[in-house]
Amino acid sequence: MCAMARPRKPLLSTDRIVETARALVDAEGLAAVSTRRLAAELGVSGPSLYNHFRTKDEILEAVADSVSAQVDLSMFEDGREWRTALHDWAVSYRTALRDHPNIVPVLAHGPGRRPAALHLADAVYGAMVRAGWPAAQATSIGALMRYFVMGSALGSFAGVVHDAAG
Structure with a gap:
């Protein structure tokens, strides 16, 4: 043999x-x-x-997490004003979700322990703290923006949510 x-x-x-x-x-x-x-x-x-x-x-x-890794974070490192950086990040995040709409229901459950998703949240938080926001408000701003972008994606891809639910 x-x-x-x-x-x-x-x-x-x-x-x-x-x-x-x-x-x-x-x-x-x-x-x-x-x-x-x-x-x-x-x-x-x-x-x-x-x-x-x-x-x-x-x-x-x-x-x-691989979809979260596609979100551009360079705007938080290149000196953009925080409002512009947050806007540009939200657009990049929304683009990643648009390009992969079927994974949105999994992403909507939150970052969990996903490394790229946690890195994304940390980048937003760090940028807000550097812009002068207190830590608690920086956390709230990051969460609010994530919910806003995710809610927009869920609303745009309503059929995906229906299909995932069964």
Whole structure:
């Protein structure tokens, strides 16, 4: 019996799983994502995914975080006045949500422990504190803006919310 050699480059990576899952969510919605379907898209067996993620929900959280990572934060570092920076950030955030509307219901649950989402919140908070806002108000401003942008996206993509709810 001949043993198959292990490939030099792994067939799976966390990034590859997330990219494939994001493409599937973008094309067909949240309901289309299952570990079985994702494994088939990746050309691997289902249990292979569990070396990278424990559950389908973890995969969807990683997809949501990858969308948060697309939000431009440079406006908080290039010297723009805080009002302009906050506006430009909101536009970038809304653009990321528009480009990936099917993941909006997952993102709407809040940043949780998603690294990119937490980095995004920290960038807004830091910019507000640097602009002279007290810490508590900086937190409120960041949350308010996030709710405003997310609510706008949820309102714009009402069919997505309906589809996700079942």
